Amino acid sequence: xxxxxxxxxAFLFGEGIHGWMNPANGRYMDGLWxxxxxxxxxxxxYPGTDTRSPPELQVTRDGFEGIGPxxxxxxVTMVHGYEMTAWDPVRQIFFSMPNHHSxxxxxxxxxxxxxxxxxxRLNRMSASPWMFDPWNRKGHRLKTATPSPKSxxxxxLMFVPSQQKLFFYRLRQAHYYDPKNxxxxxxxxxxxxxxxxxxxxxxxxxxxxxIYIGGGAYPVAKGPNxxxxxxxxxxxxxxxGPAGSPAGNHFGTNVAVMTCDPRVDRVHLFRxxxxxxxLYIYDAxxxxxxxxxxxxxxxxxxxxxxxxFYHPGLGVHFIHVANDSRDNGRIIVxxxxx
Numbered sequence: 001x002x003x004x005x006x007x008x009x010a011f012l013f014g015e016g017i018h019g020w021m022n023p024a025n026g027r028y029m030d031g032l033w034x035x036x037x038x039x040x041x042x043x044x045x046y047p048g049t050d051t052r053s054p055p056e057l058q059v060t061r062d063g064f065e066g067i068g069p070x071x072x073x074x075x076v077t078m079v080h081g082y083e084m085t086a087w088d089p090v091r092q093i094f095f096s097m098p099n100h101h102s103x104x105x106x107x108x109x110x111x112x113x114x115x116x117x118x119x120x121r122l123n124r125m126s127a128s129p130w131m132f133d134p135w136n137r138k139g140h141r142l143k144t145a146t147p148s149p150k151s152x153x154x155x156x157l158m159f160v161p162s163q164q165k166l167f168f169y170r171l172r173q174a175h176y177y178d179p180k181n182x183x184x185x186x187x188x189x190x191x192x193x194x195x196x197x198x199x200x201x202x203x204x205x206x207x208x209x210x211i212y213i214g215g216g217a218y219p220v221a222k223g224p225n226x227x228x229x230x231x232x233x234x235x236x237x238x239x240x241g242p243a244g245s246p247a248g249n250h251f252g253t254n255v256a257v258m259t260c261d262p263r264v265d266r267v268h269l270f271r272x273x274x275x276x277x278x279l280y281i282y283d284a285x286x287x288x289x290x291x292x293x294x295x296x297x298x299x300x301x302x303x304x305x306x307x308x309f310y311h312p313g314l315g316v317h318f319i320h321v322a323n324d325s326r327d328n329g330r331i332i333v334x335x336x337x338x
Contacts (some may be wrong), residue, residue: 014081035057
């Protein structure tokens with residue numbers, strides 16, 4: 001979940017159960033939600049595609065899906081959220097990388113048919129991330145002059161304040177997207193490549209200007225360490241080789257939430273699934289995981305998935321916990337020791 005200080009809340013985006021729509025209202029699960037911290041409530045910024053009356057899609061002038069020659073429409077743009085969303089506080093825009101899939105066939109067959117028939121016309125090679133303006137509640141996407149990277153399952157998108165750009169990582173490839181100039185740049189990153197595959201958890205450390213990323217699968221990292229660093233200043237990958245371990249090297253987005261807390265100079269890894277459930281804390285100054293985990297509270301339900309974010313103004317971590325595609329969620333807050 002990406003926190004916005006301007007909106008006083010965090011975004012939740014991405015599907016749960018594959019190809020699921022809400023039987024109560026017929027909406028597909030491609031809606032965009034904002035958790036309002038002060039009001040402790042959810043706001044639907046976009047309610048999801050109406051499967052009972054789906055839009056009549058056409059290819060826009062720039063080759064995107066839309067409902068007019070210049071009116072782009074973000075419809076069923078990704079599977080799960082993974083770490084593929086970002087909030088740009090400078091431009092006040094919510095970004096997401098697309099991840100099209102075939103699960104839509106059963107509930108939105110017209111969309112699946114449109115994509116098959118227009119596969120050669122749709123712009124997938126020179127495109128910005130999808131953008132959503134929460135103030136006007138409109139989605140948008142731009143044609144880029146530079147080639148865009150492919151996007152798929154379990155990638156990473158993150159806003160880097162020092163660069164004023166979006167960092168995108170996919171299967172051993174790193175890119176920057178510059179919203180100001182609407183262009184992509186593939187990075188020639190030095191250092192050892194991350195040893196894991198897709199679906200890694202990640203967070204940005206503003207104190208050291210680095211991105212922590214780890215716990216990915218397909219494959220899971222072999223050896224003693226599954227936590228990697230992208231150092232923004234040098235543009236290099238770093239294997240920190242920390243002491244200790246957060247109960248193994250698999251802590252992807254389907255089993256854990258990772259947040260950075262610059263106040264205490266730590267990374268918090270909330271592992272919510274499996275026998276090793278608990279909060280694992282990485283001390284950046286010591287480059288070490290704490291020897292002991294913090295037990296999750298008893299009211300944190302088992303067999304539930306989780307999303308979360310760090311609130312820099314309050315200095316606390318918010319975790320949203322719910323069963324897959326069910327509205328039985330609860331918000332759990334963790335205040336770290338100082």
